Amino acid sequence: MFGSHEHNHCIEQALTSAxxxxxxxxxxxxxxxxxxxxxxxxxxxxxxxxxxxxxLREAGFGSQPPVAYRALDFLxxxxxxxxxxxxxxxxACAHPGExxxxxxxxxxxxxxxxxxxxxAVNQALEAAAAETGFKVEQTVIxxxxxxxxxxxxxxx
Amino acid sequence: MFGSHEHNHCIEQALTSAxxxxxxxxxxxxxxxxxxxxxxxxxxxxxxxxxxxxxLREAGFGSQPPVAYRALDFLxxxxxxxxxxxxxxxxACAHPGExxxxxxxxxxxxxxxxxxxxxAVNQALEAAAAETGFKVEQTVIxxxxxxxxxxxxxxx
DNA sequence: ATTGAATTGTTATAAAATCACACGGGGGAC
DNA sequence: GTCCCCCGTGTGATTTTATAACAATTCAAT
Numbered sequence: 001m002f003g004s005h006e007h008n009h010c011i012e013q014a015l016t017s018a019x020x021x022x023x024x025x026x027x028x029x030x031x032x033x034x035x036x037x038x039x040x041x042x043x044x045x046x047x048x049x050x051x052x053x054x055x056l057r058e059a060g061f062g063s064q065p066p067v068a069y070r071a072l073d074f075l076x077x078x079x080x081x082x083x084x085x086x087x088x089x090x091x092a093c094a095h096p097g098e099x100x101x102x103x104x105x106x107x108x109x110x111x112x113x114x115x116x117x118x119x120a121v122n123q124a125l126e127a128a129a130a131e132t133g134f135k136v137e138q139t140v141i142x143x144x145x146x147x148x149x150x151x152x153x154x155x156x
Numbered sequence: 157m158f159g160s161h162e163h164n165h166c167i168e169q170a171l172t173s174a175x176x177x178x179x180x181x182x183x184x185x186x187x188x189x190x191x192x193x194x195x196x197x198x199x200x201x202x203x204x205x206x207x208x209x210x211x212l213r214e215a216g217f218g219s220q221p222p223v224a225y226r227a228l229d230f231l232x233x234x235x236x237x238x239x240x241x242x243x244x245x246x247x248a249c250a251h252p253g254e255x256x257x258x259x260x261x262x263x264x265x266x267x268x269x270x271x272x273x274x275x276a277v278n279q280a281l282e283a284a285a286a287e288t289g290f291k292v293e294q295t296v297i298x299x300x301x302x303x304x305x306x307x308x309x310x311x312x
Numbered sequence: 313a314t315t316g317a318a319t320t321g322t323t324a325t326a327a328a329a330t331c332a333c334a335c336g337g338g339g340g341a342c
Numbered sequence: 343g344t345c346c347c348c349c350g351t352g353t354g355a356t357t358t359t360a361t362a363a364c365a366a367t368t369c370a371a372t
Binding site: 319327333 | 364
């Protein structure tokens with residue numbers, strides 16, 4: 001299919017870009033890490049560590065939890081993926097490289113997870129924290145609801 | 157101590173208030189539920205389900221996980237407590253009754269969890285979601301950082 | 313080639329959450 | 343009042359998620 005072909009292209013591009021970024025920063029973009037990022041890129045849904053582990057097993061990698069968790073830790077800590085606390089699951093980062101405090105919109109109907117535009121939200125959050133002298137280090141912002149497409153579908 | 161006496165008073169008041177609210181709404185504020193809310197009110201930290209379970213055991217209640225989880229589900233779903241996703245743990249609600257989409261500030265130094273002022277944050281979040289036609293149903297907003305008191309303490 | 317650090321593999325275990333089913337008490341229908 | 347049913351509780355078992363600890367391997371720099 002043309003659609004999936006296009007998508008494959010996007011994935012390739014993202015993987016290559018990640019590879020370059022790792023090279024620039026002296027990080028090792030190993031086969032396991034590459035494979036996990038590829039899996040995350042294939043869907044715009046959040047994937048659990050054990051689902052990733054299954055895929056790794058099928059691909060001939062180690063099949064014990066630490067294998068998946070370590071790769072995920074690497075990807076998350078270097079900005080290639082995010083953890084969705086609400087779902088105990090992971091998504092590929094939509095804007096790798098750009099430093100950002102992300103917010104996620106989780107569609108409870110189709111399970112798609114998208115990164116929202118957060119500058120105003122973060123500003124408001126910083127302001128609220130500043131009121132009490134709280135120093136922000138990390139933010140978790142996750143919205144559950146129904147995405148545009150699913151609303152339309154429901155309305156029918 | 158005078159301090160803790162005062163605090164006990166606050167807890168009593170919160171429990172009585174919860175009791176009244178349940179009566180008004182035809183909900184049963186049972187001993188287990190009361191005890192769990194009491195435990196949450198005793199600390200302004202997030203408490204894990206298994207810590208609660210230990211306390212329930214000591215108090216002579218059932219000691220299997222569902223006992224704690226069911227009481228917590230009740231308290232959360234009726235607005236007497238909140239779940240902190242980041243910590244897999246629970247806190248008493250600071251503003252029970254008032255319908256609100258809460259935001260939490262989690263101090264990584266002293267572990268205190270406080271509810272932040274969120275009206276501006278929620279407005280910004282709604283706006284960001286509206287941009288893409290996303291209908292917000294639930295929000296998770298959790299900030300990790302260092303609270304005012306711990307910053308002062310660190311500075312010494 | 314040699315060494316040291318990072319990565320991976322594996323076993324085992326911990327932590328968090330849910331399922332399924334039995335029991336009992338409280339409140340409404342009559 | 344009596345009956346019955348629903349809700350809440352108790353319990354055992356299991357599932358899901360995550361980490362600890364250590365051995366084996368790979369890589370890069372020397």
